[in-house]
Amino acid sequence: MGRRSAITMGLAACVLAPIAAVAIGATPPVLPAASARPRTPLPAAQVAYLTSCGGCHGIEGVSAPGKVPTLRGLTGSFLCTRQGRDFLVRLPDVALTTLSDRMLTEVMNFVVFDIGAPVAGGRPAPAYTIGEVARLRREPLTDTGLTAYRNRVVAGLAARCEVPAALHVYAARVTIAR
Amino acid sequence: MKRLGVDNWGERLTRRLAGRLSRRSALARLGALLVAAPAFPLLPVQRARAADAGNGTDFSREAQAHDDTACNYWRYCGIDGNLCSCCGGSVHSCPPGSQPSPTSWIGSCINPADQRSYLIAYRDCCGASICNKCSCLGTDHAMPIYRPQANNHVIWCIGANTFEYHCSMAVLVGLAE
Incomplete structure (x- = not known):
C-alpha cells in the first residue's frame, strides 16, 4: 500500500499565502548540486526563510508558477505603499508563523530586499523594524478574501509605482490531476 | 583606638x-x-x-554517511516515503519517467562526517506509479499535519504535472550552522 493517505494529498499548505504574483514564463527551478558539501553556513535569515517558506516558495523564490506565488523580483514592489508593506506581514502564514518577532523581521527583510527586487519608482523603502512586524502580525488577514484583498493592494501599488507586469497575475487555484 | x-x-x-x-x-x-x-x-x-x-537527535546518533540506499543515511532524518536511490534515481535525481516536484519541505539533518547541520529539501518525484522499495520514515523536524508546511506525510507533488507519487529525494540545500 502507498504510505501516504489520500486525505493529506489536498493539503497544499503553500498556497495559503498569496504573497506575490505569478511570474509567467519564469525559469523552472534548478535543483542545487548535491555532491559538493557547502563550507560556509547560510545567514540565519536565509536558513529561517528556507525552513519556514522556501520549501513551497522555492530555494530561490521561484517554485511552481501558477500554483505558488513567485517571490523573486516581485516582493520588493509591495513596499511602495503602506498598505502593501503591511499586507506582506499580515498574510496568515507570515503573521502566524512560529518564528519570533526578531527572526520574522529578518526573514521579511531578506524576502523583500534580497529575494525581491528593489521597489521601482518612489523612494527607497526602509527595512522592516521589529516593532513594526510585532504590531502587524497581531492583525493577520484571516477574515477576508485574500485574493480580492491582494488585488486591491496591487491596484494601489500600480497607481503609485512601476510594478512588474507579473504582479498583476495571481492564480491561487491548485489543480490536482490524478 | x-x-x-x-x-x-x-x-x-x-x-x-x-x-x-x-x-x-x-x-x-x-x-x-x-x-x-x-x-x-x-x-x-x-x-x-x-x-x-549538543544538536544530536536519536536519528543522528545512529546515522551513517556511506550508503544512501539505507534508511539511516544521514540525509533521511526527516524523510517519509520510498527512497529514489533504490528506485533507479539518486538522492538528488528522479528515476527515469518521473519528474521532481517544484515544491518540497525543508528540514535539517546532522552529517556524522563533520557533526554539522545541513538543510535538506525533501523533494518528491511525481508522475509515475509508486516505487515500493526502501520505505523509510524519519521524523526529525517534521511537524504534525496541522502544520502541513513541514509535514512529511503530505504528497509533495504540489506544482508537479500530476499528484502521482513515485519516490522521495533528500536534496542538500546548504549548511545551516
Whole structure:
C-alpha cells in the first residue's frame, strides 16, 4: 500500500499565502548540486526563510508558477505603499508563523530586499523594524478574501509605482490531476 | 583606638590559619586543585550532559554517511516515503519517467562526517506509479499535519504535472550552522 493517505494529498499548505504574483514564463527551478558539501553556513535569515517558506516558495523564490506565488523580483514592489508593506506581514502564514518577532523581521527583510527586487519608482523603502512586524502580525488577514484583498493592494501599488507586469497575475487555484 | 568587630574577626582567623597551616600545605592543596580540575569534564556525567546539550537527535546518533540506499543515511532524518536511490534515481535525481516536484519541505539533518547541520529539501518525484522499495520514515523536524508546511506525510507533488507519487529525494540545500 502507498504510505501516504489520500486525505493529506489536498493539503497544499503553500498556497495559503498569496504573497506575490505569478511570474509567467519564469525559469523552472534548478535543483542545487548535491555532491559538493557547502563550507560556509547560510545567514540565519536565509536558513529561517528556507525552513519556514522556501520549501513551497522555492530555494530561490521561484517554485511552481501558477500554483505558488513567485517571490523573486516581485516582493520588493509591495513596499511602495503602506498598505502593501503591511499586507506582506499580515498574510496568515507570515503573521502566524512560529518564528519570533526578531527572526520574522529578518526573514521579511531578506524576502523583500534580497529575494525581491528593489521597489521601482518612489523612494527607497526602509527595512522592516521589529516593532513594526510585532504590531502587524497581531492583525493577520484571516477574515477576508485574500485574493480580492491582494488585488486591491496591487491596484494601489500600480497607481503609485512601476510594478512588474507579473504582479498583476495571481492564480491561487491548485489543480490536482490524478 | 576602637577597632571594628570585623577587624578583630579577621585577625583571629588569619592567626589561626597561620598557626595551623604550613606554606607547603597550602601549596600542596593548590597543586592538587590544579591537577584535578581538568579531569572533571572527562567524567561520564559531564560527557552525557554535553551530548544532550549538543544538536544530536536519536536519528543522528545512529546515522551513517556511506550508503544512501539505507534508511539511516544521514540525509533521511526527516524523510517519509520510498527512497529514489533504490528506485533507479539518486538522492538528488528522479528515476527515469518521473519528474521532481517544484515544491518540497525543508528540514535539517546532522552529517556524522563533520557533526554539522545541513538543510535538506525533501523533494518528491511525481508522475509515475509508486516505487515500493526502501520505505523509510524519519521524523526529525517534521511537524504534525496541522502544520502541513513541514509535514512529511503530505504528497509533495504540489506544482508537479500530476499528484502521482513515485519516490522521495533528500536534496542538500546548504549548511545551516
